[in-house]
Amino acid sequence: MGEEEGKKKVMVAIDESDCSYYALKWTLESLADTISNSQxxxxxxRPADFNYVYASTFGAAPPDLINSLQENQKKIAVALLSRAKEICAQHGIEAETMTEAGNPKExxxxxxEKLNVQLLIVGSHSRGVIKRAFLGSVSNYCVHxxxxxxxxxRKPS
Known part of the structure; x- marks a missing residue:
């Protein structure tokens, strides 16, 4: 059994928002004992199918545009994960990173589920009732x- 196999897995989901980085920092500081003994x-x-979004609005999308948008989204994801790894390193934690394309909630x-995570941690955007009704809530979806x-x-106001 490898060293990582016996450890519990904790996953922190991040996006470009301050609240997700707050959730990561809070996790590293408030759950330090748990995190130091976990993977x-x-x-x-990353956003999913640009071709579908573009086509539904403007018609068929040029392949170069689709490739450019997808590459840009990958670069953004790498930058987000790189920043998160730096925050973890500042707390003496080595984290793995992962990204997938699709609806964030799903x-x-x-x-x-695929990674058999024992605890999922997400930040809350603290949207009001109206915005949450129209935009949906990733954290609420994950809870359910x-x-x-x-x-x-939740990041304090």
């Missing part, structure tokens, strides 16, 4: 659909 995975979702839950416990960290 930490930092996850970010890919976060799917990744947590993830197959593991979910900790929602």
């Amino acid at each position: 930490l995975i930092i996850f970010t979702a 890919v976060i839950c799917a990744a947590a 659909n993830a197959k593991c416990p979910v900790l929602v960290v």
Whole structure:
């Protein structure tokens, strides 16, 4: 049995928002004992099918445009994960990183299940009732659909 195999897995889902980085820092500081004895995975979702979005609005998308948009999204994801790894390193934690394309709500839950995560941690955007009704809430979706416990960290106002 490898060193990582016996450890519990904790996954922190991040995006470009301050609240997700707050959730990561809060996790590293408030759950330091748990995290130091766990396998930490930092996850970010990338937007899915640009071709579908473009085609539904403007018609058929040029392949070069689609490739350019997808490459740009990969670069953004790498930058987000790189920043998160630096934050972890400042706390003496080595984290794994992972990204997948798709609807964040769905890919976060799917990744947590696929990786057999014991705890999923997400930040809360603290949207009001109206915005949450129209935009949906990733944290709310994860609480109701993830197959593991979910900790929602809210950034103080």
